[in-house]
Each structure stands twice: as structure tokens, then as C-alpha cells.
Amino acid sequence: MRFSDSFTKRFYAIVFFLGASIAIAQKRPELGHVTVAELEQKKHPKDSSAAAAYLYKHTKVTFSFDAGGIKVITDTEAKIKVYGKDGYDYATYEDFYYVRGGSISVKEAATYNLVNGKVEKTKLKGESEFESKVTKQIRSKKFVLPNVREGSILEYRIVKTTYSIGRLRDFYFQNDIPVDYVQYELRLPSDFKYSKLIRGSLNPEIREETITEAYGSQVQKTTYTLKDVAAMKEEEYVTNIDNFRSHIECELSGYTDSYNILHRFSTDWASVGGHVFEDEDFGPELKRTNYxxxxxxxxxxxxxxxxKMNILFNYVQSRMVWNKYMxxxxxxxxxxxxxxxxxNIAEINLMLTSMLRHSGLKADPILLSTRENGIYSFPSLTAFDYVICGVKIGEELHLLDASDKHAQPNILPVRAINDKGRLFNEKEGSYTVSLEPEKFSRKMVTVLATLTPDGQIDGQARDNYFEHHALRYRDSYADLGKELCADKTEKRFSGLEISDYDVLNRDNLAKPVTESYTFHHSGLADLIGDKIYFSPMLFLSLAKSPFTQDKREYPVDFVFPYQDKYVISIKIPDGYEVESVPKEAKLGMQDNLGTFFYSIAPQQKTLQLTVQYNINKAVISEEYYEILKEFFSQMIAKQNEKVILKKV
Structure with a gap:
């Protein structure tokens, strides 16, 4: 992803050069103390499946003042134990910084191994550090620790500086590997006021004190400490796992001047809206119409x-190309x-909003945070990284994003579907808008198949994709020729061989995408004695459940509610008759979160199967995880039940 120049402006817009508040670094915990016992450890004592673990992680945030302004200094130390090959990834470090006043420096970095019973240290060499240009405003710093093997211990100390004081970088107590000891030390100048929010299920020990540093400056020191933090591992259907890992967010809310008067920043939505429309790169741009x-x-x-809405949406969508800047x-x-x-996103969707307003429609910008950016927690200028358009026609608010060539009104690209957004109007204020789709996205699959006496299956399939299903298909198969489309579809289903592939309406957004092909599969039926066993869902059944954890600590995010329906007709071979078929089944989840229907009927020499399952809510709370897990388990078991044919 690339970031626009305006990404940095959000921070500098609220920076006030208030005066010196110089932070002098205190003595930090020492790295370099690695024991033989630590290196000999084969598995994490509380998570034997862990490929690695943080033995220690400490971050200290301080502030200083120089000719460039107020600077945030983030000093991070980490000690990581590698248990298996999957843990080698933790030997690679990469982070990003702004060119203007930003930097990342590696103070210490080394790998420790046990060699002939002794601790051997291999330091990071300069040639293993890399800097690269991401955009004209952003640089990347990367290094790879040397000599990593199973059992290694990795250590590093990184110091990052930035002038972006508006929103401090979120600090995560929880990761995808265990953390034995983690501490976050925040030293704020006493005249700075930050809103602090701890998210997630963990409650760190908090210690607060006021300390006087060099030159007599007063600093509010807050230390957050946790021990034995279990890994939060990512499972399927999650928006952004970092939204739910325990972490702390800090947003500048105001400052106290030399007269002890408190000046507040954007602490409510009214002030946020005021700043948004006063921004020369937003408010005036929205008003331009003569072009x-x-x-x-x-x-x-x-x-x-x-x-008008549809015409102007299509006009902007077809004319404009998104340059990938957020x-x-x-x-x-x-x-x-x-x-x-x-x-960029703003230029395209503010242009659309302006056109709609000029044409007499009630259209307003909706600011949101993308899935990658996370969920915002409080009124803030820095919470958002995206803007779409909202059009009120009658009682219905239509959501538009013309940056995506495959989106439609009320069918947003997935990146923009993230909990809620905030609609802003210059005169009427702002209000929260749900981004969660409510309308079913449908998929309809029709299959005509023939089973041969030797267990081969040939047939034709026709898949119709509607709404977000169609958007996903178009995004996934964009710019591919028919041969590559056929290859991509083959790879979705193990053992499937496809020919005569065709697709209709890939570029006609007003109609569903229709994918059709001829197929052959030789691995779907088992011949045992004089009987043939096979699942009547053929290659379309789910092989395993996406939900395998004992407990889930975050919601299940399907992105949109959906209805998938399958109608499958199978001609059985001559010389065979049906001995048994799976029984009809109807499943339902509590609070009508989902339903499943399965019915098969033998009709002379054919089997007619109808399967339909609905997920009725885009996002399902983790409170329903056991219910959802059991629903999928029973559904998949039914999908994989066998028809038995016997030789006449």
C-alpha cells in the first residue's frame, strides 16, 4: 500500500511547538545476558506449539525538542527465542518512517547459539541492514539477523524518531507468539494531554508517577507491565487481528500553555468535523465544481x-484511475x-460527492478507517485513512466508492468495509454510519454430472455470482484470459480438470458474473467390491472447518451476509442402483445467524441434490463461536456423507 503526502499532514496539522521538554534516557535493561539454559530450551513451557516466543520486550517512549519541533523517540528492546523453523521469520525486522525528521537506527542486534556447550554471539553486520524508498515521503528500514537456527535467541534494540506527536504508535502487549514479559513505558511532558485507551481482554499492571528530569522538566511516567501473555493466533474470517490483540492507543487531546490554560484538540466529533472542512486539501476541494x-x-x-446517482457513479468510476494512494x-x-x-481516494470520491451535490442530491463525505488501518476508538483527526461518498435518497443512505472498477452503489470494496464510518456535513454535523452490508450476496451453482462404472465423473458446471460474490470474482480474475481463468478455477478444487471454460458479464456490472465449464474428476468415487461410494456434492463440499480453536477472542467476520445454493444432478451408471442416500437435514443457529438445508432425491437413473446455506450476519460475535463452530462441523459432515450404489 502507498500513502499519500496528506497522510503526514494529518499529524503536522495538530503539532504545536510548545517549548522544550527534553527527555533524558534512563538506564535501560541490559541486553546480552543469554544463558545456556535458555538456549537449551526446546519448547515453550506454556505453549508447546509455539515456533518462537518473546522472552522479553520493552518499549520506552520519550519526547524531546529540537530545531525541527517536538520529537517522539521510541526505544524498543526485544529478546526472542526461536523454537522451530517457522520462527525464523522473527529474525527479519522491518519498519517505516517519514523522511521529514524521521529515522530508525539499530543500536544493537545479535544472534546467540549454543556451540560446544558455550554461548556464541553473532553480531549483525552493517551490510545486513537495508534502507529503501517506499514513497517520496516514506522510507523502509530492514535487517535480517545472521546465523539463525532452531534454538537461537535473537536480540535487538531499535530507536525510532518522528515529529508525528498527534497519535503515538499503538503498542501491542499481545502477539501471535507467547510473550513472557512485556513492558511499555510512556513518559509524557506534563503539559501534554493524551487520551489513552487499552483495548483487548488483558489488564496490564499500571504504575503512574511524576518525575523531574534534567533541566527541571516535569514528566508523567506511566508503566504498563504484563507477564505470561498467551499468543493470539489468527484464524480465518478476521478483519484485522491487530484490532483484537491487547494494545494501548494514545491520541493527543490537548496541551496546557504557560498560563496554565488547557487547549483541547479534536476531542469531540464537532471539532473533528470543523478541522476536516477547514483543511485546504478537503473542504475547498469539495466545493470546486467548474471543472x-x-x-x-x-x-x-x-x-x-x-x-443521477448511478449515472454519475459510473461516469467517475469509468473515467478515473485510482493511483493506490490512501x-x-x-x-x-x-x-x-x-x-x-x-x-487518490480523496480526489476520486470528493469529486463524485461534489458532482452529486451539484446535481441536486444530498451527498456527503464519509470518513472511515480501512481494514488494514484498524478500528477507530474515539473522535480523532488521525483515525481515518479513507473517504467514500454517502447519498441520501428518501430514507435510504447509499454508500459509493468510485475508486474500484468493480464496485457498485452499496457494494463497497472489501478494504472499505470495516465496522463503521463517520458522515460529515458542514452545517448538520456528523453521525456514525454502519459499513456492514445487510443485503445477501448470492452464489448459485448448477451441476449436471455423469458417473461412470469405473468411478470417473464428467459434467458441466455453471456458477452465477451476485453482489459481493461478483465483486470478489471480478477482482480475483481481473485482466485474466480464459485459459488463465480456467487454471485459477482448477486450483480451487483439487484434482479437477477443466475444459471449455467461459465467463459472461465480467465487465458488465449490472449483471451477475456467470462462469461455465466442462469438468472431469477421477478421484471423487471409491469402488469397493460391487459398490460405489461418493459424496453427491462432488468437488464442491467443504473438506474441513475453518473454525478449529478451542476458544476465539475476536468476532467472526464474513465481510457480508451470503446465500450459497447448489443444485446438482448426477446420472448413475448402467448396471447400478441406489442402495442408500444421505438423509435430509435442516440446521439452524441461535438468533437466526445461519441456516443449512440438504435434500437429495433419487429419480430413476439420476440423483437430484439441493443444498443451501445462509450466513445471515456479516459479523458474528465471538460469544457465538461454539455455536458457529458446531454449525460448520455438522454442515461439513453432512456435505461429505456418501451415496452408496450397488451393482444390480
Whole structure:
């Protein structure tokens, strides 16, 4: 992902150069004390499956003042034990910093191994450190620790500096590997006021004190400590696992001046909205209209509101190319973007919002945080990294994002579907908007198959994809020719051989995508004696449940509610008759979260199977995990039950 220039502006917009508050580093815990016993340890004592573990992790955040302004210094030490080959990934470190005043320096880094009963240290060499340009504003710092093997201990100390004081970097107590001891030390100048929020299920020990540092400066020191933190491992259907791992968020909310007067920043949505529309890269850009007026007038004259919305959405979507820059502020401006037919998220969707307003519709920008960026917690200028358009027609609010070539009104790209957004209007204020789709996305699969006496299965399949299912197909298969599409579909189903592949309406967003192909499979039926055993769902059944954990600490995110229906007709071979078929089944989850229906009927020489399952809610709370897990377990077991044919 690339970030726009405006990404950094969000921070600098709220930086006030208040005066010196110089933090002098205290004595830090020493790295380098590695024992033979630590190196001999084969498994983590509390998680034998762990490929690695943090034996120790400590981060200290301090502030200093220089000619460039107020600087945040983040000093991180880590000691990691590698148990297995999957833990080798922790030997690679990468982080990013802003070119303006930012830096990342490696103070210490080494690998420790046990060699002939003694501790051997291998230091990181300079040639193993790499810096690269990500964008004109962002650089990457990366290194790979040397001589890593099973049993190694890795240590490093990294110091990162930035002038972005508006939102401190989130600190995670919890990771995807166990953490034996973790501590976060926050030293805030006494005249700075930060909103602090601890998210997740863990409650760290908190110690607060006021200390006087060099030059007489007062610092509020808060230390957060946790021990024996279990890994939070990622399972399928999660928005962004970091949303749910225990961590702390810190947002600058105000400062106290030399007269002891408190000045507050964006601590409520009214002030956030004020800052948004005052931003020269947002408010004025939304008001510009003269660059498109003559072009759109003949398109919308005499049209209804719904027609205007669809016409203008299609117009911007087809004209503009997203340059992959995120953010909610313009870089080159809407006029230049319109002329050059390329722009960032803000330029494309503010342009659309402006066109809709100019055409008489009630349209407003909706700011949101993408799935990758996380879920915002409190009113903040820095919480958002994306903007879409909301259009109120009658009582319905339509959500539009013209940056994606395959999106449609109310069918947002997945990156933008993340809990909720905030609609802002210059005069009426703002309110929360749910981004969670409510309408079913449908998939309809029809199969005509023939089973041969030797267990081969040949047939034709026709898949119809609607709504978000269609969006996913179009995104996944974009720009692929038929041969590559066939290859991609084959890889979805083990052992399937496809020919005569065709697809309709891939570029016609008004219609469902229709995928059709001829198939052959030789591994779906078992011949035992004079009988044939096979699942009538053929290659379409789920092989295993996506839900395998004993306990889940975060919601199950399906992105959108969906309905998948399968109608399968199978001709049985001559000389055989049906001995038994699976029984009809109906399953339902508590609170109507999902349903499953399975029915098979022998009809002379054919079997007719109908299967349908619905997930009725896009996001299901972790409180229902056991119910959902059991539902999927029973559904998959039924899908894999066998028909038995016997030779006549």
C-alpha cells in the first residue's frame, strides 16, 4: 500500500511547538545476558506449539525538542527465542518512517547459539541492514539477523524518531507468539494531554508517577507491565487481528500553555468535523465544481435522483484511475485529477460527492478507517485513512466508492468495509454510519454430472455470482484470459480438470458474473467390491472447518451476509442402483445467524441434490463461536456423507 503526502499532514496539522521538554534516557535493561539454559530450551513451557516466543520486550517512549519541533523517540528492546523453523521469520525486522525528521537506527542486534556447550554471539553486520524508498515521503528500514537456527535467541534494540506527536504508535502487549514479559513505558511532558485507551481482554499492571528530569522538566511516567501473555493466533474470517490483540492507543487531546490554560484538540466529533472542512486539501476541494459542470449537465438533465446517482457513479468510476494512494485529503487536487484521469481516494470520491451535490442530491463525505488501518476508538483527526461518498435518497443512505472498477452503489470494496464510518456535513454535523452490508450476496451453482462404472465423473458446471460474490470474482480474475481463468478455477478444487471454460458479464456490472465449464474428476468415487461410494456434492463440499480453536477472542467476520445454493444432478451408471442416500437435514443457529438445508432425491437413473446455506450476519460475535463452530462441523459432515450404489 502507498500513502499519500496528506497522510503526514494529518499529524503536522495538530503539532504545536510548545517549548522544550527534553527527555533524558534512563538506564535501560541490559541486553546480552543469554544463558545456556535458555538456549537449551526446546519448547515453550506454556505453549508447546509455539515456533518462537518473546522472552522479553520493552518499549520506552520519550519526547524531546529540537530545531525541527517536538520529537517522539521510541526505544524498543526485544529478546526472542526461536523454537522451530517457522520462527525464523522473527529474525527479519522491518519498519517505516517519514523522511521529514524521521529515522530508525539499530543500536544493537545479535544472534546467540549454543556451540560446544558455550554461548556464541553473532553480531549483525552493517551490510545486513537495508534502507529503501517506499514513497517520496516514506522510507523502509530492514535487517535480517545472521546465523539463525532452531534454538537461537535473537536480540535487538531499535530507536525510532518522528515529529508525528498527534497519535503515538499503538503498542501491542499481545502477539501471535507467547510473550513472557512485556513492558511499555510512556513518559509524557506534563503539559501534554493524551487520551489513552487499552483495548483487548488483558489488564496490564499500571504504575503512574511524576518525575523531574534534567533541566527541571516535569514528566508523567506511566508503566504498563504484563507477564505470561498467551499468543493470539489468527484464524480465518478476521478483519484485522491487530484490532483484537491487547494494545494501548494514545491520541493527543490537548496541551496546557504557560498560563496554565488547557487547549483541547479534536476531542469531540464537532471539532473533528470543523478541522476536516477547514483543511485546504478537503473542504475547498469539495466545493470546486467548474471543472466538470459542462461535462455532466447533459448526462443528468431530466433524470430521477436514483438515475443521477448511478449515472454519475459510473461516469467517475469509468473515467478515473485510482493511483493506490490512501488518505482523505487531496494531493494534486480534484481539478488536476479530473483532467489527468488519475487520482487518490480523496480526489476520486470528493469529486463524485461534489458532482452529486451539484446535481441536486444530498451527498456527503464519509470518513472511515480501512481494514488494514484498524478500528477507530474515539473522535480523532488521525483515525481515518479513507473517504467514500454517502447519498441520501428518501430514507435510504447509499454508500459509493468510485475508486474500484468493480464496485457498485452499496457494494463497497472489501478494504472499505470495516465496522463503521463517520458522515460529515458542514452545517448538520456528523453521525456514525454502519459499513456492514445487510443485503445477501448470492452464489448459485448448477451441476449436471455423469458417473461412470469405473468411478470417473464428467459434467458441466455453471456458477452465477451476485453482489459481493461478483465483486470478489471480478477482482480475483481481473485482466485474466480464459485459459488463465480456467487454471485459477482448477486450483480451487483439487484434482479437477477443466475444459471449455467461459465467463459472461465480467465487465458488465449490472449483471451477475456467470462462469461455465466442462469438468472431469477421477478421484471423487471409491469402488469397493460391487459398490460405489461418493459424496453427491462432488468437488464442491467443504473438506474441513475453518473454525478449529478451542476458544476465539475476536468476532467472526464474513465481510457480508451470503446465500450459497447448489443444485446438482448426477446420472448413475448402467448396471447400478441406489442402495442408500444421505438423509435430509435442516440446521439452524441461535438468533437466526445461519441456516443449512440438504435434500437429495433419487429419480430413476439420476440423483437430484439441493443444498443451501445462509450466513445471515456479516459479523458474528465471538460469544457465538461454539455455536458457529458446531454449525460448520455438522454442515461439513453432512456435505461429505456418501451415496452408496450397488451393482444390480
Amino acid at each position: 466538470f459542470e459542462e461535462d455532466i449537465k447533459p448526462l443528468v438533465d431530466g433524470k430521477t435522483d436514483i438515475e 488518505g482523505y485529503s487531496c494531493d494534486d487536487g480534484v481539478r488536476a485529477a479530473y483532467k489527468n484521469k488519475i487520482g
